[in-house]
Amino acid sequence: MINQQYKEMLSGKSVIRELSEYATARGKEIGYENVFDFSLGNPSVEVPEEFTNEMIRLLKEEDTMTLHGYTPSLGNPLFKEKIAESLNERFGMNYGPEHIFPTTGAAGAISHAVRAVTKPGDEVIAFAPFFPEYRPYINGAGLELKLVPADFSSFQINFEKFEELLTEKVAAVLVNTPNNPSGIAYSTATLERLSSILKEKSAKFGHNIFLLSDEPYREIVFKGADAPYVSKFYDHTLSCYSFSKSLSLPGERIGYVAVNPACEGADIIVPMCGQISRGTGHNCPPSIIQQAVAPVCGLTADLSVYETNMNIIYDTLVELGFEVVKPGGTFYIMPKALEESSIEFCKKAKDYDLIFVPADGFGAPGYFRMAYCIDTEKVERAMVRLKEFVEKEYK
Amino acid sequence: MINQQYKEMLSGKSVIRELSEYATARGKEIGYENVFDFSLGNPSVEVPEEFTNEMIRLLKEEDTMTLHGYTPSLGNPLFKEKIAESLNERFGMNYGPEHIFPTTGAAGAISHAVRAVTKPGDEVIAFAPFFPEYRPYINGAGLELKLVPADFSSFQINFEKFEELLTEKVAAVLVNTPNNPSGIAYSTATLERLSSILKEKSAKFGHNIFLLSDEPYREIVFKGADAPYVSKFYDHTLSCYSFSKSLSLPGERIGYVAVNPACEGADIIVPMCGQISRGTGHNCPPSIIQQAVAPVCGLTADLSVYETNMNIIYDTLVELGFEVVKPGGTFYIMPKALEESSIEFCKKAKDYDLIFVPADGFGAPGYFRMAYCIDTEKVERAMVRLKEFVEKEYK
Numbered sequence: 025m026i027n028q029q030y031k032e033m034l035s036g037k038s039v040i041r042e043l044s045e046y047a048t049a050r051g052k053e054i055g056y057e058n059v060f061d062f063s064l065g066n067p068s069v070e071v072p073e074e075f076t077n078e079m080i081r082l083l084k085e086e087d088t089m090t091l092h093g094y095t096p097s098l099g100n101p102l103f104k105e106k107i108a109e110s111l112n113e114r115f116g117m118n119y120g121p122e123h124i125f126p127t128t129g130a131a132g133a134i135s136h137a138v139r140a141v142t143k144p145g146d147e148v149i150a151f152a153p154f155f156p157e158y159r160p161y162i163n164g165a166g167l168e169l170k171l172v173p174a175d176f177s178s179f180q181i182n183f184e185k186f187e188e189l190l191t192e193k194v195a196a197v198l199v200n201t202p203n204n205p206s207g208i209a210y211s212t213a214t215l216e217r218l219s220s221i222l223k224e225k226s227a228k229f230g231h232n233i234f235l236l237s238d239e240p241y242r243e244i245v246f247k248g249a250d251a252p253y254v255s256k257f258y259d260h261t262l263s264c265y266s267f268s269k270s271l272s273l274p275g276e277r278i279g280y281v282a283v284n285p286a287c288e289g290a291d292i293i294v295p296m297c298g299q300i301s302r303g304t305g306h307n308c309p310p311s312i313i314q315q316a317v318a319p320v321c322g323l324t325a326d327l328s329v330y331e332t333n334m335n336i337i338y339d340t341l342v343e344l345g346f347e348v349v350k351p352g353g354t355f356y357i358m359p360k361a362l363e364e365s366s367i368e369f370c371k372k373a374k375d376y377d378l379i380f381v382p383a384d385g386f387g388a389p390g391y392f393r394m395a396y397c398i399d400t401e402k403v404e405r406a407m408v409r410l411k412e413f414v415e416k417e418y419k
Numbered sequence: 420m421i422n423q424q425y426k427e428m429l430s431g432k433s434v435i436r437e438l439s440e441y442a443t444a445r446g447k448e449i450g451y452e453n454v455f456d457f458s459l460g461n462p463s464v465e466v467p468e469e470f471t472n473e474m475i476r477l478l479k480e481e482d483t484m485t486l487h488g489y490t491p492s493l494g495n496p497l498f499k500e501k502i503a504e505s506l507n508e509r510f511g512m513n514y515g516p517e518h519i520f521p522t523t524g525a526a527g528a529i530s531h532a533v534r535a536v537t538k539p540g541d542e543v544i545a546f547a548p549f550f551p552e553y554r555p556y557i558n559g560a561g562l563e564l565k566l567v568p569a570d571f572s573s574f575q576i577n578f579e580k581f582e583e584l585l586t587e588k589v590a591a592v593l594v595n596t597p598n599n600p601s602g603i604a605y606s607t608a609t610l611e612r613l614s615s616i617l618k619e620k621s622a623k624f625g626h627n628i629f630l631l632s633d634e635p636y637r638e639i640v641f642k643g644a645d646a647p648y649v650s651k652f653y654d655h656t657l658s659c660y661s662f663s664k665s666l667s668l669p670g671e672r673i674g675y676v677a678v679n680p681a682c683e684g685a686d687i688i689v690p691m692c693g694q695i696s697r698g699t700g701h702n703c704p705p706s707i708i709q710q711a712v713a714p715v716c717g718l719t720a721d722l723s724v725y726e727t728n729m730n731i732i733y734d735t736l737v738e739l740g741f742e743v744v745k746p747g748g749t750f751y752i753m754p755k756a757l758e759e760s761s762i763e764f765c766k767k768a769k770d771y772d773l774i775f776v777p778a779d780g781f782g783a784p785g786y787f788r789m790a791y792c793i794d795t796e797k798v799e800r801a802m803v804r805l806k807e808f809v810e811k812e813y814k
């Protein structure tokens with residue numbers, strides 16, 4: 025029989041998607057250059073030409089059967105080796121290739137990591153504001169998501185509420201830094217305190233609580249931000265990465281799980297991920313993409329536009345009297361709306377062709393998210409419009 | 420805590436993998452050209468140059484952000500359209516793009532299809548001989564696999580046993596034609612009888628039993644074989660396809676689910692697959708591969724070598740007195756061993772550097788599988804060795 029659970033999921037509407045579709049439709053009416061669409065987190069910078077050149081080289085020079093043949097089920101050896109090297113060099117880690125499991129982006133990485141260190145029925149803690157897809161990732165593995173409410177003053181961790189929720193039933197804790205939607209990076213102090221609580225509670229409960237670190241925005245960090253590598257702070261960490269943002273390759277579905285070599289089960293978690301794949305039909309990211317990313321995994325696209333945009337937007341928001349925490353990275357910012365309901369606020373903004381997403385679905389009611397992965401020229405024009413909107417509606 | 424189920428799966432050894440590793444090691448000793456490795460089902464023909472050219476064209480001409488950007492969650496529109504057109508033209512179907520869901524190969528296709536039409540706890544029937552990965556696919560979705568024993572005379576369906584197992588608890592039936600490991604294609608008569616039983620039992624039980632058709636070998640069909648398109652026979656069919664064999668692209672993980680337009684839920688199954696992806700971290704096959712396969716989806720690699728090889732092997736087996744059913748397609752053949760234990764038989768063959776796989780794990784004890792996706796020249800030399808082996812050990 026048709027599965028009722030998935031059928032019912034169809035009626036859930038995505039606010040982001042609706043807004044993005046509205047923006048596209050509106051763009052057809054008045055010209056897309058006149059719609060200030062801050063709804064979608066799609067990278068807006070070119071893919072590095074080193075990646076493109078490597079793809080073409082592989083296609084021209086390699087034997088087609090080797091190039092497009094099955095990769096080993098635990099991943100292409102060169103990809104694993106290069107990732108480990110790059111992480112070791114940049115973050116002073118000591119990964120070996122055996123700690124790297126290639127996945128179809130961060131979604132694939134989280135889905136594997138969370139299954140490896142939990143059993144159905146366990147609880148997983150995440151922190152508001154949070155990426156709403158965590159719900160299906162966690163529920164899809166038969167787990168229960170417990171959400172720590174946001175610390176609205178800084179968007180660091182609300183430790184009081186965290187400790188209340190951190191019971192014996194919690195198998196893993198999921199963090200996302202730099203964060204979608206707030207743009208905030210967890211500081212050294214935050215990660216030290218998080219680690220110390222996890223160690224204390226692991227000892228108390230007699231089992232290690234695993235830390236899953238979702239870090240697709242790791243490479244988009246702004247000047248002066250304190251945004252350290254999460255796995256440095258806590259041994260039992262599985263880092264979940266995606267090249268979607270750093271190389272502007274979201275459609276190619278390429279990322280990995282990196283298991284801290286000191287993690288419980290560090291020698292078996294990657295092989296276990298291979299077993300997990302068999303049950304979900306995942307079976308490794310594409311061969312050619314693994315091979316082309318391997319030599320360029322230490323590069324990034326030119327990500328500077330995101331910081332330029334952030335500064336323009338942040339300054340304007342402050343000038344206009346918005347309550348807002350300055351992002352440390354990503355291409356998001358999450359100000360407080362100028363009225364209680366951010367849904368009403370975003371609805372009014374739409375009349376000025378400013379497309380913002382209410383952050384209620386991210387666990388931050390009263391706030392709204394702006395994704396500023398767009399041209400700086402358009403950001404500048406949008407700020408003029410934003411001033412007009414605020415002056416007319418809220419002064 | 421480390422998940423025990425996946426940890427225990429690590430101790431299960433893959434017979435095929437062990438044999439293949441043995442063959443590689445042995446090749447290093449005596450030269451790989453002297454090891455007659457029939458263990459692995461890896462395509463042995465070049466990828467069509469039309470695919471390679473289209474990849475290079477996309478990389479050179481397209482805007483990188485569009486080329487590598489997120490595809491819509493239900494798939495690239497051109498890919499869906501071209502697949503539907505190609506299936507309609509070749510098999511007289513009437514698919515629309517809305518019936519096609521792109522997946523990471525047939526593994527991804529089966530994993531989505533089976534979740535869409537069952538609920539955890541339901542039963543799924545498959546037929547021996549069968550692809551052993553069906554077990555993790557089915558169990559991974561929380562379902563129970565019921566296996567119909569083989570009809571050893573023809574490797575068509577053992578209908579008597581099938582009807583015994585086809586109770587009210589069965590939500591779906593999974594077929595694989597042309598078949599791995601037997602090489603046999605289900606005939607028109609077989610599919611007509613299967614369809615008629617499914618219709619009768621669906622009516623009796625008051626719910627439609629879905630038919631999942633796993634068909635990665637659909638394009639590898641030999642002269643004179645009766646190998647019709649499964650979905651023509653039964654409305655409630657979800658066809659699960661992969662380009663791994665037809666375009667020699669196993670590493671690129673590209674395939675699809677095609678939902679028969681007359682199937683119950685035909686309008687919602689593809690959107691439901693999109694929801695299923697959210698819980699498994701699958702999220703669409705890579706963007707560039709979808710785009711490059713779209714215009715070449717009606718082509719195949721030059722698959723004629725498989726038929727040439729099959730004929731050489733089949734004739735030799737018959738000449739040597741093996742009991743064997745002539746394959747209608749694929750690149751497999753599954754003769755009966757010359758002694759009761761096929762494990763013993765294959766062990767002895769190994770001493771002659773003939774690497775065969777005992778078919779016990781495929782649900783056909785006493786038989787063995789030969790994957791003849793290798794050069795014809797090597798097949799010919801292998802037949803000389805096979806004669807020597809049989810004459811020395813069994814005459």
